[in-house]
Amino acid sequence: xxxxxxxxxxPPQRVLMGPGPSNINPRVLAAMSLPVxxxxxxxxxxxxxxxxxxxxxxxxxxxxxxxxxxxPGSVGMESCFVNMVAPGDKVVVCxxxxxxxxxxxxxxxxxxxxxxxxxxxxxxxxPNAVEDALKKNPDARIVAFVHAETSTGCVxxxxxxxxxxxxxxxxxxxxxxxxxxGCPLKVKEWDLDAVYSASQKCLSCTPGLSPVxxxxxxxxxxxxxxxxxxxxxxxxxxxxxxxxxxxxxxxHTAPINGLFALHEALLLLKEEGIENTWARHQRHxxxxxxxxxxxxxxxxxxxxxxxxxxISTIMVPEGIDEAExxxxxxxxxxxxxxxxxxxxxxxxxxxxxxxxxxNSANVMLCLSALGSILSKMGYPxxxxxxxxxxxxxxxxxxxxxxxKARSRS
Amino acid sequence: xxxxxxxxxxPPQRVLMGPGPSNINPRVLAAMSLPVxxxxxxxxxxxxxxxxxxxxxxxxxxxxxxxxxxxPGSVGMESCFVNMVAPGDKVVVCxxxxxxxxxxxxxxxxxxxxxxxxxxxxxxxxPNAVEDALKKNPDARIVAFVHAETSTGCVxxxxxxxxxxxxxxxxxxxxxxxxxxGCPLKVKEWDLDAVYSASQKCLSCTPGLSPVxxxxxxxxxxxxxxxxxxxxxxxxxxxxxxxxxxxxxxxHTAPINGLFALHEALLLLKEEGIENTWARHQRHxxxxxxxxxxxxxxxxxxxxxxxxxxISTIMVPEGIDEAExxxxxxxxxxxxxxxxxxxxxxxxxxxxxxxxxxNSANVMLCLSALGSILSKMGYPxxxxxxxxxxxxxxxxxxxxxxxKARSRS
Ligand SMILES: Cc1ncc(COP(=O)(O)O)c(C=O)c1O
Ligand SMILES: Cc1ncc(COP(=O)(O)O)c(C=O)c1O
Numbered sequence: 164x165x166x167x168x169x170x171x172x173x174p175p176q177r178v179l180m181g182p183g184p185s186n187i188n189p190r191v192l193a194a195m196s197l198p199v200x201x202x203x204x205x206x207x208x209x210x211x212x213x214x215x216x217x218x219x220x221x222x223x224x225x226x227x228x229x230x231x232x233x234x235p236g237s238v239g240m241e242s243c244f245v246n247m248v249a250p251g252d253k254v255v256v257c258x259x260x261x262x263x264x265x266x267x268x269x270x271x272x273x274x275x276x277x278x279x280x281x282x283x284x285x286x287x288x289x290p291n292a293v294e295d296a297l298k299k300n301p302d303a304r305i306v307a308f309v310h311a312e313t314s315t316g317c318v319x320x321x322x323x324x325x326x327x328x329x330x331x332x333x334x335x336x337x338x339x340x341x342x343x344x345g346c347p348l349k350v351k352e353w354d355l356d357a358v359y360s361a362s363q364k365c366l367s368c369t370p371g372l373s374p375v376x377x378x379x380x381x382x383x384x385x386x387x388x389x390x391x392x393x394x395x396x397x398x399x400x401x402x403x404x405x406x407x408x409x410x411x412x413x414x415h416t417a418p419i420n421g422l423f424a425l426h427e428a429l430l431l432l433k434e435e436g437i438e439n440t441w442a443r444h445q446r447h448x449x450x451x452x453x454x455x456x457x458x459x460x461x462x463x464x465x466x467x468x469x470x471x472x473x474i475s476t477i478m479v480p481e482g483i484d485e486a487e488x489x490x491x492x493x494x495x496x497x498x499x500x501x502x503x504x505x506x507x508x509x510x511x512x513x514x515x516x517x518x519x520x521x522n523s524a525n526v527m528l529c530l531s532a533l534g535s536i537l538s539k540m541g542y543p544x545x546x547x548x549x550x551x552x553x554x555x556x557x558x559x560x561x562x563x564x565x566x567k568a569r570s571r572s
Numbered sequence: 573x574x575x576x577x578x579x580x581x582x583p584p585q586r587v588l589m590g591p592g593p594s595n596i597n598p599r600v601l602a603a604m605s606l607p608v609x610x611x612x613x614x615x616x617x618x619x620x621x622x623x624x625x626x627x628x629x630x631x632x633x634x635x636x637x638x639x640x641x642x643x644p645g646s647v648g649m650e651s652c653f654v655n656m657v658a659p660g661d662k663v664v665v666c667x668x669x670x671x672x673x674x675x676x677x678x679x680x681x682x683x684x685x686x687x688x689x690x691x692x693x694x695x696x697x698x699p700n701a702v703e704d705a706l707k708k709n710p711d712a713r714i715v716a717f718v719h720a721e722t723s724t725g726c727v728x729x730x731x732x733x734x735x736x737x738x739x740x741x742x743x744x745x746x747x748x749x750x751x752x753x754g755c756p757l758k759v760k761e762w763d764l765d766a767v768y769s770a771s772q773k774c775l776s777c778t779p780g781l782s783p784v785x786x787x788x789x790x791x792x793x794x795x796x797x798x799x800x801x802x803x804x805x806x807x808x809x810x811x812x813x814x815x816x817x818x819x820x821x822x823x824h825t826a827p828i829n830g831l832f833a834l835h836e837a838l839l840l841l842k843e844e845g846i847e848n849t850w851a852r853h854q855r856h857x858x859x860x861x862x863x864x865x866x867x868x869x870x871x872x873x874x875x876x877x878x879x880x881x882x883i884s885t886i887m888v889p890e891g892i893d894e895a896e897x898x899x900x901x902x903x904x905x906x907x908x909x910x911x912x913x914x915x916x917x918x919x920x921x922x923x924x925x926x927x928x929x930x931n932s933a934n935v936m937l938c939l940s941a942l943g944s945i946l947s948k949m950g951y952p953x954x955x956x957x958x959x960x961x962x963x964x965x966x967x968x969x970x971x972x973x974x975x976k977a978r979s980r981s
């Protein structure tokens with residue numbers, strides 16, 4: 164067989180309504196394709212300073228050490244663990260989805276001892292269970308949890324969990340990969356210690372960057388460690404020389420174009436205003452939810468208050484081939500949604516409305532595409548009903564906003 | 573002080589003649605800014621297959637496991653070490669520059685024992701010294717060396733070093749960050765085991781990706797390891813499920829836009845033909861060298877055969893403020909060159925002609941800018957002499973190529 168001739172790649176145009184990456188604003192794409200400059204260029208160094216300022220705004224913190232790690236969210240996660248967990252350390256890890264499980268893996272590979280607080284997939288982490296674990300393990304040093312579990316669509320109460328941890332003299336490691344910019348995350352007000360995120364979710368930037376922020380407590384601990392951090396690349400003591408101080412020394416080559424893009428994505432967030440961005444995610448989630456409910460579809464996460472607006476996990480109705488639905492959404496409508504992970508594989512779909520993707524056109528496209536596919540597969544849904552419900556939701560929200568505005572003035 | 577208002581970043585337009593990143597071909601920049609798609613999208617999966625094929629061509633190998641790691645060259649390096657070095661393993665590491673030193677750090681952090689073969693900065697690694705080390709340490713498992721030392725501009729004889737290693741039953745870890753696509757690197761013919769590179773040097777792609785290739789010997793070793801690789805992110809056993817097999821499962825989110833760019837950069841290499849790319853680097857290096865010599869400047873690497881065409885390390889003439897020269901090149905001519913690293917800091921400049929940057933316009937710009945700056949600083953150079961020498965070099969090369977072509981026909 165002759166080898167296929169390879170030519171330039173032309174990606175199809177997709178609406179990305181899965182668990183990330185989300186669609187990227189053209190302004191961000193344009194920034195990414197600006198000519199590269201050196202990572203020690205004075206112009207680049209100025210941009211790094213702005214990036215840190217913008218990231219502090221996104222995280223709602225004034226932590227000095229707030230910067231983007233040159234790697235995907237998983238590297239952000241591993242960076243927190245390798246720097247903060249020394250061999251033998253006890254770490255309370257809360258698992259109510261896939262990513263809590265990944266945290267456990269990280270603790271083990273750092274030769275720490277994970278104290279696992281098992282939760283139910285689709286329910287928030289239980290602060291009482293964490294308190295119990297800490298009482299039983301007074302020598303635990305760290306509490307680690309996922310703020311927004313992308314695998315279930317459930318949010319946990321990061322503020323309360325951090326309070327419990329600090330009461331027991333523990334530092335916190337918080338996964339904010341999916342929460343950052345999608346729902347309230349207040350690093351300073353909630354007093355979180357090490358928080359990592361990723362670029363491709365509600366920031367709608369190119370995948371491959373992991374914004375992180377560390378409290379001074381974390382820096383004190385890491386700079387005071389006697390043993391060497393097991394990863395050279397992730398060792399904060401070395402990275403501080405590039406991102407932390409004013410005199411910069413070479414550590415590794417920064418992903419320059421990706422950072423151009425992140426700068427622009429964060430600027431868009433700043434321009435919209437983070438509260439407005441949170442509210443936008445809520446608004447479109449409400450409309451999408453109205454549509455799902457009109458179709459008789461059920462959420463995995465039962466309590467409204469526990470649901471993430473940026474990712475809705477929907478139970479696959481009985482008798483429906485879930486993979487076929489996803490594949491038709493993609494091939495017939497160019498809409499990508501997510502499958503279930505781990506024990507939820509085959510049982511749920513995940514619909515993301517993250518960042519730039521969160522708009523009414525996408526809500527409508529998704530509901531009408533899904534309705535059309537499901538009805539052809541024999542699922543009892545009247546085409547048009549879901550869209551009508553979504554429109555009604557937008558209208559109701561509009562009215563209630565107007566009423567609120569009136570009552571304020 | 574009021575915070576400065578942040579607006580969109582507009583990078584200056586630079587000619588990148590340092591040790592990388594190099595300038596990026598507009599075709600590659602355009603590819604990078606194409607709309608993002610999902611990392612499990614069938615279209616993306618097809619592109620991944622092409623990427624692997626193109627990377628095999630660049631590495632001159634048919635290794636099955638050849639793929640781009642989602643991180644800079646340093647992550648490529650660390651990935652090789654964490655997967656291949658278990659606690660207690662003896663690893664012969666050759667150090668004749670900065671990056672050999674980084675390899676030693678990696679061995680130590682994997683709790684291996686480095687057997688250091690110290691070399692002279694600016695000279696190639698001595699195969700006899702490696703052989704001696706292996707004779708003294710018959711239980712060594714790995715030999716690690718840098719093919720192209722970016723900190724000195726020196727190339728080592730990878731083929732012979734690999735022969736010595738294999739004679740003593742050792743696997744090889746080879747740093748090809750700067751060599752890939754800039755000078756001959758023949759992974760299959762030279763029988764190299766684990767080879768990592770980076771995207772931002774002679775491939776002239778965006779920084780932040782690390783192409784790697786592993787022989788079956790490496791895969792057998794890693795899949796057969798009883799203990800767990802200390803890094804979750806870099807564990808080849810997990811990554812194989814995404815890049816290695818036909819059924820893909822989620823591991824981490826791939827840097828999609830960066831991979832679009834890498835695909836295009838590798839396609840450009842394929843279109844030019846790798847031998848032609850190597851020859852292009854040689855041709856422009858010869859001209860640049862002629863210009864340097866006309867100015868009376870000296871190379872750190874004495875022997876012509878040991879010099880890397882893609883990076884020339886030049887001794888700073890006595891009495892010249894090296895930092896001022898670099899800063900003027902940047903501010904007056906938009907030309908970035910590199911400073912010396914480690915013990916060479918303040919003593920040398922590094923002039924890169926990597927990938928897309930390697931063309932005659934840049935050679936001429938660099939020589940004329942440098943001549944102008946040096947002469948104003950009182951260094952005895954006649955403006956125009958270096959350029960004339962470079963032109964003469966191009967002309968001579970042209971004649972000798974024509975002669976060769978005639979004698980072949
Ligand atoms: C909650 C959470 N944590 C961590 C990650 C890992 O991020 P990445 O895929 O960028 O490595 C993800 C990615 O989906 C996530 O949703
Ligand atoms: C020989 C060599 N090895 C490793 C690296 C590290 O690559 P990166 O800076 O992309 O992490 C470099 C970068 O300059 C290099 O020149």
